[in-house]
Amino acid sequence: MNWNLNESLRKSAEKYPNRNAITFENKNITYSELFSQVECVASNLVNEGIKSGDKVALILGNCPEFVISYYGIICAGGVVVPVNPIFTKDEISYILSNSQAKAVIANFTLEPIIDSIKLELNQIEMLYYVGSKKAEFNWEQLIVNKSKNNENPLIMSEDLAVILYTSGTTGRPKGAMLSHRNMASNAESIAKLVEFKEDDRMLAALPMFHVFSMTVCINTTIMSGANIVIVQKFNPIEVIHTIFNEKVTLFAGVPTMYNFLLQLKDYSAEYFASMRVCLSGGASMPVELLQRFEEKYKTIIAEGFGLSETAPVTAFNPIKGIRKIGSVGVDIPGVTNKVVDKFGNEVPRGEIGELIVKGPNVMIGYLGMPVATAKAIKNNWFYTGDLARMDNDGYIYIVDRIKDMIIVNGYNVYPREVEEVIYQHPAIVEVAVLGITDKDYGEIVKAFVVSNDESITEDDILHFCKDKLAKYKLPKQIEFKKELPKNSTGKILKRALNVEQVKVN
Structure with a gap:
């Protein structure tokens, strides 16, 4: 099967041209409009010199321009390098240098930082700023007219799509290389698991540069022909009003977000009346928090597990069927989890060992780090560094990080x-x-x-x-x-x- 993120968008645009793909600050972008803008970005990037495999850094917060640029880079055959816009100059410079980014798309507030980095890094050839008043570097030029005589390259499943820099607990962050197969297969698994429908409305409050948001809020929603409702950043009051006013049906968050929403005193279950299911990941959800949240807002939270290196989801509690509170669920479609001892042998059910993962979602490897890659991936199994146990029904319970x-x-x-x-x-x-x-x-x-x-x-x-x-x-x-x-x-x-x-x- 040829998994291809751009094909997912194209198919949804053909099937649902007039449905809203993006809602942001009371404005809508239809699938037809989104695909047209993505094609403009792609053709102009190719015209400017972006070739297959070239890296393009995307340094934006949550906004429609992130989604348009993300798919535009991919459509051009480029590789998206998402970067947290609140990073320091040194942090941004390291990622741009390590990834050998040829172009940068960033918010105009970062102009002084990016301009100074460009003077230090010879490989950066193109800069585009969202909201810039400088015509030369304005992002708007990418979506005004589609460049002529440019054919977008053929994209294959194994082609590199995204490089995600994992937060390094020791030393510099590592660039996890994720292919179209990795990203699109994971989105497809989530779409099946959560039973995404074209009339679903997914709230994107998680940062879009983070893999949880990228896969669950963007790729899966686009693949399903559903609507991404964007908020710029997580603010509990803004989020709960957006859920209510926009009749949001799906919400993905980390436990801290649910904790902040739980602390709101003047809000009740009516604000979650449209919600079909909430999804939690990124960190273990305390059982007490989950139970209090569900009791207050009369909705369910399905907890899952994932890592940047696995694009990211490996396990989730079923939306229909048995949900075991405290567990991160079972294998998602197409992915296998196993708990092993220090020699890589599977331990008996109920015993604690290291969680390892195998499937089409496991990364290609770490950019320029063959030793770290060989240590993390053995015989096609990714070693997560998480201690876990698995019960007789295949439900996984994360115990802790090995190093913690x-x-x-x-x-x-x-x-x-x-x-x-x-x-x-x-x-x-x-x-x-x-x-x-x-x-x-x-x-x-x-x-x-x-x-x-x-x-x-x-x-x-x-x-x-x-x-x-x-x-x-x-x-x-x-x-x-x-x-x-x-x-x-x-x-x-x-x-x-x-x-x-x-x-x-």
Whole structure:
């Protein structure tokens, strides 16, 4: 099968020309209009010198221009390199240099940064700024007229489509190379699993430069002929009003987003009346949070699992059938998950091991990093670095990241287990647990908590936990914070807490 992201758009444009593809700030773009603009971008990029395999950096927030540029680059045979627009100059410069980006499409607010980077990097030939007043570099020139006498290249399933830079916990981020097969097959699996229909309305509040949004909110929605309802960035009040006013049927978010929506006091289930299902990924969803959210808004959250390297989804709870709260579900169509020991042998059901993944969604490899690629992909299986267990029905339970496991006096402590217990306390809004070096025990458990009750004490939390956790799992230190550090998708950054802790020590 020839999986091709651009073909997905073309087919939807032919089938549903007058349906809305994008809704943004009370304006609509139909599939016919979207495809026409994408073809203009593609033909003008080819005319400017973009060839098959050339990298084009896309440094935009959530907006129609992101979607149009994304498909335009792909249609031209180029490779999309999405970059977080709030990155520093050094972070952007590294990605542009490492990917050898030939062109950049960015928001006009980044002109000073990108212009200075261009002086340092010889390979950048073209710059286009969305919202720029400079005619020379204005993105608008790409969609005004379709360049003549340019034929778009033939795109094959194995051709590179996207390079996603994974946030490096140590050292520089790695560029995960994803083919059309990787991206389109994953979108197809999600469309089947969630039973996407052309009358669905998917809210895109997750950052579009992130793979979760790219696959679930953009590619799957476009493939299904459905409507992407875009909000520029996640704001809980704006999001809940958009869901209500636009009659949104599908919402994809990370647990922190659901937590913020849960904290809204003046909103009830009527605001989610149109919602068919909510999807959660990006980080493990605390069971207590899921149950409270579903109770308040009378909707269901289906939790799944994925990584940048797997385009991203590998498992999801079924929308119809048995949903096991606390699990990330079962294999999505066409993908196989397995739990193995350190030698790569499958462990008995119920035992903890490393989760590995095989399927058409597994990346080609890391850009320019053959050693890291060989370490991550063995015999076509991608080793996730996540500890998990699988029950007799094939449902997967993420235990923790291998590197996050805490060893207290020889005993294994999984931070998520401790977090789940602390989350059950009614005064706790957020919690992150990690291991702190200790001269007597090797490591001890420390909890960073955000509370909605200023009177709560460390002893209150310990007393709450002591009947629910073995003594060695109890936090030896608890630090109260006003908020926990998060990345652009809202995922709690434990490594930032680790850095803070090292500085304190």
